[in-house]
Amino acid sequence: MTGIFGTGALLQTDINLILQIVMFLIIVIGLVYKSKRKFKRHGELMGIAVILHVLSFLLVMGPSLYENYDFFTTATSNVGVQTTWIHAIPGAIAMILGIVLVGAWALRPSNIAACRRRKRLMDITVLFWFISLIFGIATYIVFYV
Numbered sequence: 001m002t003g004i005f006g007t008g009a010l011l012q013t014d015i016n017l018i019l020q021i022v023m024f025l026i027i028v029i030g031l032v033y034k035s036k037r038k039f040k041r042h043g044e045l046m047g048i049a050v051i052l053h054v055l056s057f058l059l060v061m062g063p064s065l066y067e068n069y070d071f072f073t074t075a076t077s078n079v080g081v082q083t084t085w086i087h088a089i090p091g092a093i094a095m096i097l098g099i100v101l102v103g104a105w106a107l108r109p110s111n112i113a114a115c116r117r118r119k120r121l122m123d124i125t126v127l128f129w130f131i132s133l134i135f136g137i138a139t140y141i142v143f144y145v
């Protein structure tokens with residue numbers, strides 16, 4: 001099925017691009033709440049972003065990587081393949097760290113102080129996540145625009 005933006009990308013690819021941009025905005029808003037010291041709202045927004053990330057991985061990115069694995073591992077001089085890997089590896093790390101951070105909070109929701117002790121892990125997660133999101137958008141541009 002053809003996509004939304006008329007670029008020739010599949011519908012699920014365009015929906016995935018929209019999801020990446022939405023996640024980016026949710027993370028930025030989550031960081032604004034962190035700055036305002038509204039940590040519960042910060043954690044909730046990051047939790048929504050992590051759920052969207054897992055869904056986009058399970059429904060679109062994972063199956064695409066699996067189906068095109070030969071191409072992604074052999075056509076390594078292709079710029080789109082290179083941006084895909086710079087998107088996928090930090091993205092996978094950010095997804096795992098995000099699940100750990102939100103999962104640990106979900107187990108003890110009243111303990112925000114325990115979250116605070118994980119702030120260095122949060123810094124690393126956000127760094128990997130932003131690299132992944134920027135290169136995810138770059139990958140779409142290289143392949144379809």
Ligand code: HEM
Nearest residue numbers: 034039040043046098101102105115116119122123125126
């Ligand atoms: C994917 C998940 C998350 C990401 C990417 C994330 C990101 C961040 C970042 C970048 C900071 C700034 C750290 C610093 O000051 O160096 C921060 C601070 C903080 N976050 Fe998160 N966060 C996440 C999940 C959570 C969760 C689940 C909670 C629990 C409520 C939480 C509570 C806090 C608190 C309390 C701070 C302030 C730490 C301090 O300044 O002492 N975060 N977060």
